[in-house]
Amino acid sequence: MNRSNLALWLPLAIFAGLFxxxxxxxxxxxxxxxxxxxxGNPLPQFDLPAANVGRxxxxxxxxxxxxPKLLNVFASWCVPCAAEAPQLEALARAGVxxxxxxxxxxxxxxxxxxxxxxxxxxxxxxDDARKVQLAIGSxxxxxxxxxxxxxxxxxxxxxxxxxxxxxxxxxxxxxxxxGS
Amino acid sequence: MRLLLSLVLLLACAVPAAAQENVPPAPFxxxxxxxxxxxxxxxxxxxxxxxxxxxxxxxxDSDAPIAGDMRSEVRTRIARGEDxxxxxxxxxxxxxxYVSYTPQVKPITWPLFAAPVVxxxxxALLLRGRFARARPGDMA
Numbered sequence: 001m002n003r004s005n006l007a008l009w010l011p012l013a014i015f016a017g018l019f020x021x022x023x024x025x026x027x028x029x030x031x032x033x034x035x036x037x038x039x040g041n042p043l044p045q046f047d048l049p050a051a052n053v054g055r056x057x058x059x060x061x062x063x064x065x066x067x068p069k070l071l072n073v074f075a076s077w078c079v080p081c082a083a084e085a086p087q088l089e090a091l092a093r094a095g096v097x098x099x100x101x102x103x104x105x106x107x108x109x110x111x112x113x114x115x116x117x118x119x120x121x122x123x124x125x126x127d128d129a130r131k132v133q134l135a136i137g138s139x140x141x142x143x144x145x146x147x148x149x150x151x152x153x154x155x156x157x158x159x160x161x162x163x164x165x166x167x168x169x170x171x172x173x174x175x176x177x178x179g180s
Numbered sequence: 181m182r183l184l185l186s187l188v189l190l191l192a193c194a195v196p197a198a199a200q201e202n203v204p205p206a207p208f209x210x211x212x213x214x215x216x217x218x219x220x221x222x223x224x225x226x227x228x229x230x231x232x233x234x235x236x237x238x239x240x241d242s243d244a245p246i247a248g249d250m251r252s253e254v255r256t257r258i259a260r261g262e263d264x265x266x267x268x269x270x271x272x273x274x275x276x277x278y279v280s281y282t283p284q285v286k287p288i289t290w291p292l293f294a295a296p297v298v299x300x301x302x303x304a305l306l307l308r309g310r311f312a313r314a315r316p317g318d319m320a
Contacts, residue, residue, distance in 0.1 A: 034232045037276040077202075104203045104245060129206035130249035137274030139232035139246065 036137030036145075036156045043071075043151045044135040048125025052107040053114060058099050058125030063151040068176035070096055070169070071145040072121070073133055075103040076113035078141040084160035085117035091166060092120035096173050100124040101132050103141055144169070148176035208255035209248030215259070222255045225264040228282045229254070232275055 043060050050057035063069060072088060074081040092098050100121040102110055110124070127133055136145065136153065146155035146169070154176040157169065213219040223240060229250065231242035239247040239254070250271075257267050271279045283289050 032235060034235070034275050034278060036274060037272070038274045041273075106203055109202060128203055129252055130246060131253070133246075134250065134253055134271075134274065139275065 033158050034139040038137035039153050039156050046132045048127055051102050051110050051124045051126045053110050055121055055124045058123045063147045066149040068148045068173045070098045071147050072098055073101045073138050073141055073143045075141050076105050076109040080160035081142045082117045084142055087161040087166050088120040089118050094170055097122050101127050103127050146172045146176050206249045206252035208252040213255050213259055218258050221264055222258040226251055226254055230279050
């Protein structure tokens, strides 16, 4: 191929390459969730008030009991949170303590949500301005964190917990228990 | 009739989203700081921070509830006298480099900062070559 031929075909080749790239990314947009970069760090200091639904509030001290726990970031207005409720119940039945952080929520909405979907929570803290959610690098609801017995974040599960995620989360909790 | 029905359906779908508004937004989500100099500093930082929900917008532009809470967090910290770059690092520690639109100097970003220098050096070399060749022609 001589030089003028190359000059003739190069733009078309570049166009074809870009076209393939754009079509590829349109068909497979890829992962857009923002994972927490804070996994491996101790939970930041917080003390959330109770949500007035018959459960105590939630503070960092509750995670330094020597036993691993799940921290579930949820809200009564969040539809996938209702979908994962049976899985949280299953985890609680398996002996894992589940503590909730309720985002932008109020007592009567929460009470209605818990009455409809079950209440697996040992404690629920109200996070009205997402202070705790931002402090642990959570970018939405629902998200579930595995916290070890010393209050260190071991794992972040983004999105609702599906039935097939339950054994994996139980393993993570068990591993976090062994590490403390 | 069909239009009415679809309107009713649309409104019914809008309820879960509106439910988030039952609780008032964070104190500084939609309120500027009283001190204009501090507000300017907060604003300058907020336009360079990515909303983690609607990811192509800055938290200054986005109307997502979490962006409002991030604005409130930024303004509260600025009002307390915290350095904007310190707040950026606080967020990067939690959400990764992706949360900042301003690139950080790191091993992986060095080409970004080195490229202008490399291009300038290349341009200087090319120009030198041209001038060196042009000189004999001038004299002719």
